[in-house]
Amino acid sequence: MTLVALLAACGFQPLYGRRDTVTVPDEFTAIFIARIEERVGQELRNHLVKTLQPRGRLGAPLYRLETSVSEGRTSLGVRKSAFATRGALRVNAAVNLYQIKSGSSVLSFNSIVSASFNIFKSEFATLMAEKDARRKAIQDIAEDIRVRIGAYLKEPTKRKGS
Secondary structure: OHHHHHHHHOOOOOOOOOOOOOOOOHHHHHEEEOOOOHHHHHHHHHHHHHHHOOOOOOOOOOEEEEEEEEEEEEEOOEOOOOOEOEEEEEEEEEEEEEEOOOOOEEEEEEEEEEEEEEOOOOHHHHHHHHHHHHHHHHHHHHHHHHHHHHHHHHOOOOHHHO
16 A cells, blocks of 8 residues: 555556546647548547547647548358358557647557457347447557557657657
8 A cells, every 4th residue: 555655646657547537648638639531430539539638628739640440340250051150340540640830740550459249140239249349449449549649748758749
């Protein structure tokens, strides 16, 4: 218990994990999150806004986050009758963080998540399973983007548009 109090006193903040209160680094509020094409892109943008800026954007943005999303679906488990029993959804997000002042890209990466789902005899049940897999994949990508941008912005030489 003493170690926790000591770490909290020195300003230690875990990059991973949950906290009792919603706290986000101030640097996240200086990011303009650009529109993302397609429905899956809209869902990802909504998660990014909720994750990076739960209290809204404050002040003039220093960074612009641009993301493009693509997805693919494959069959994994196939019975002898040639009917698939398991599917995989692969979601790929190409992420670019631009410094608005200079217009240059300061961080670029791909975030790729695979999520599997059951394929049922009922088309509706399969559609709902695939939709749930997509939702989970998008949440994972939004969290990955948050962590990577957070790590970048916490570097002293990269902070606040320098």
